[in-house]
Amino acid sequence: MQKRLAEILQEAKQELGSAETLARAEELRVRFLGKKGELTEILRSMGGLSPEERKSMGQAANSVRGEIERMLEERFTSLKEAAKNLRFKEERIDVTEPGKVKALGSKHPLTVTIEEISRIFQSMGYQIAEGPEIETVFNNFDALNAAPNHPARDMTDTFYITEDVLLRTQTSPVQVRTLQAQKPSIKVISPGRCFRCDTPDATHSPMFHQIEGLLVDEGITMADLKGTLDCFAKEIFGSQTRTKFRPHHFPFTEPSAEMDVSCFKCGGKGCRVCKGSGWIEILGCGMVHPNVLAIGGLDTEKYTGFAFGMGVERIAMLKYGVDDIRLFFENDVRFIEQFR
């Protein structure tokens, strides 16, 4: 019997060693260890042995069983592993094929620019205010201290709907609306569409976008205006940006200024973008004219403030190097989709 056990073990070793499939290995498991298996047969036939013999034979048989179980386990593992490896080989894919994600759409570049500018001012605590695109002559000109004969009022410059109603030429009327609706401290920016009688060409569009800013409080100075806009310029064009304020004239601010930024292309050395000057004009600004503050019923002795306005198209064109303003309104998807 001892001999038979050794034979079984030897047989199992041989058979398992040459078992190439999981099915064959299962067959062998049934043959050696199953209910009708060879080992079970031996154990069953131990009935005629003495208790001592039974004990030692039982131990020997169990040890053989354990050994076969271990071999089976090993074989199963390696066969499963091989099967997986085969599957992996068969299931290989070309990872360089394109992904199946649905293409993202793109916001319009002017929206992207407005959002970026708005975010900067919102982080400085400005609220966003909006106003209508069709405005009163009063809000667009009179309340903004534009003289009755100011050239911008001409039909050659401004689109009129009636004698008293026009398409706003600037977002500044939102200043007027804000001053009438809020009490200081007032900190708002207002992005929006504006209209002027310009025939479209590479640098002119009869419709364009502006972002207007207004801050009114006690003790606001022109130095604060410089600081605020210098901060803005560094945020939008990079921290190395320098600013320059030049005197200018706007009816609704005094003193008024135009702000130039050091050219972000050449850093101020002079290039095509800045037309060799090293500086690029970005926006108009100034201290809110007392006549405008008075429209809002504010005490002009107590309160001062500053306002600024910039053209969104201009900033987008400079920032992205767009050379024709008409591209913004042609809406070729090959253009729009570059602003994802």
Next chain:
Amino acid sequence: MLVPIEWLSAYTDAPADIDTFCERMIMSGSNIETAEETAAGIEKVVVGRILSIEKHPDADKLVVCQVDIGQAEPLQVVTGATNVFEGALLPVILDGGRLPDGTVIRRGKLRGVESCGMFCSFKELGYDDKVVPVVFRDGVWILEEGSAAPGAELTEAMQMKDHVVDFEITPNRPDCLSMLGMARESAATFGAALRYPETRCGKESGNAAEHIKVEIRRPDLCRRYVARVVTDVKIAQSPWWMQRRLMHAGMRPINNIVDITNYVMLEYGQPIHAFDIRTLKGAQIIVDTAAEGERFVTLDGTERTLDAEMLLIKDAERGVALAGVMGGLNSEIEDDTRTILVEAANFNEDSIRRTSKRLGLRTEASARFEKGIDPALAAAAADRVCRLIEELGAGTVQAGSVDCYPAPKQAKPVRVRPARINAMLGIELSAEEMEAIFERLEMRSEKDGDALLVTPPGIRLDLESEVDFVEEVARLYGYDRLPVTLPKSSGRSGEPRARRLRDLARDTLVALGLDEIQTYSFVSPKQLDQIALPEDAAERSLIRLINPLGEENSVMRTALLPNLLEVLGRNNARSNAKAAVFELGNTFFNVPGPDGLPQEREALALGAYGPEADFYALKGVVEALCEKLGVSGLRFVSETQNATYHPGRCARLLLDGETAGYLGELHPNVAERYGLEQRVICAEISFAKLQAAAHPEIVYQPLPKYPAVARDIALLIDRDTCVGDVEDVIRANGGEILESVLLFDVYTGVQVPPGKKSAAFSLVYRAEDHTLTDEEVQIVHSRILQALSAQCGASLREI
């Protein structure tokens, strides 16, 4: 405003370096458009004198000239110029010489005869046609006799080298529309002195008052009228220095009298007019308004019809000049004019602007008058004209002037508080430092307690209140020297709900693969016909612009779809294989809004063409958008009457029972008008209504505690029955335990009888507070099936 530095330097000393000059002028408030060098790039051009002229042996139109260029041997020049003559002094470019446009001239043979140089015209020397004296427009430039010696370097001898700075003059500073005005700014900027021109005559005779009477009948429209008289006028060319200054300042020299009036206008900013006094009936000037419908021929030969509000300069019988705009043909200076009246007047700005606008006639004079001029200038400018006439020997100046000045302007001091100036600028200048700045600007100031009483010079019509002086101090102190600080004002950022929802919608639509477009707010009224909108649609009530750029931009849009379709059409025409776009923007209705202005309503249009464009895809986009905005209750119902869309593929969007828009496949007739042959899916939705219904706030729902029971059913229904209606019946009968209904298959085909379709729904039942029993589910499920059978004619089909 073109300012030749050489001219400016007659009144003040400006820095020699042009870049320094420009930079500092800009920083003190005189913005500069361009600064150009005159006679730049001219090389080897000398003064020559023609010694002899002979016919060219082989060319009728050429002559051969021997030219003295200051050397032992004369230079031979072959020319086709017709205005040359023996003895003429003229510019000669030598072999290897260079013109401003870069042309290099080489010695060569012209029809076999050697030419060693070329005579030059003004144009070749870089002058614009519009400033070249008429006599030299079609020929070479013949220099004034005695102005230079042969051989002299031309640009030096004729002082042509200069810088011309083009200043951008803002509407508040009409005083800067003159050489003296800019000299004043320059003097203030560089702390230099200002030298006024000489206005006194040396030898006057007679008396102006004996020649002319002046009466102002409309003192409201004419503040001042100064008349001076010059006799023995000799019309001639003005000297080169004056011609050169005029040309560099952008004006064409005409003759001495006209040039002097133009010169003084540019010098002082005061327009001057000269009349031939013999044409003035009754030797009289009457300033009055024209008669309604009066006809008058201006200097340019045009007959114009005047109205009763237009100011007209008249003699005893008729109009002789359109005040402040243009003289009359009937009183023009002629070559044989002997006695002239020099007019320097001051007219009401609004009156001149109105006349100029009504007649569509804008002149150098009207442009200046309508911006406002100091009345004091009239006398000074008239005197200056006389002085120049005398200097140029162009006539004999009569002593005295006739000066009608009914209400002389009084200088008014303005109270200015240094503390206020400091507070606005964030600086700490002393009152004395500010006074020094005012003095540089020719202002007088005196202390008045803590304040200063500042009197600006008469020419500064813009300085009226304290804040105007804040700016004066700021710009001369230097904006660049103001400190840089941040406001101590606090603020809370925020944005209107409408804007937040708009941003949310944009983000969502972009995430769903659509590109955002932006199109003009003003459109063509024909757009609405293009999309086949009915005649009685609300969108037909259009807001028109009074002065549109053209018919195609003449009305405010009431719908976004037409523009969007144009964009799709354009993309298609440019061979872009697909496009899926949206626009979110205002539409404008001829209905008064809350503040009386026309109503602006936010709208959303979406559209797509290309392989992925599909009704259900776009519907899915709209549904996803509504989900993101928290808009519930949006329903799509079949719409067959909207002519913009395919009658079998159009849905009306209902929000709380109200129409909120349409979505569908574009009607092929409409698509064709936009050059779109393929299927286009599009929609226009009232974004205002979506905003009103939006609840984007997130509300947490506890997860279910008890299991759900799912039942799938396949229904056989008529092909024309809408699955949406079937779903409504299911929901209406589902009671509290029907958690969700999902249509997962619609099938027509061999296994379904003709005229029918199979619709498969997955129904999920669940109770909040216990595990549902089969009986409970069965009661509701049966009720649903009965209702489906009764209301939709639906029968169950085996799955």
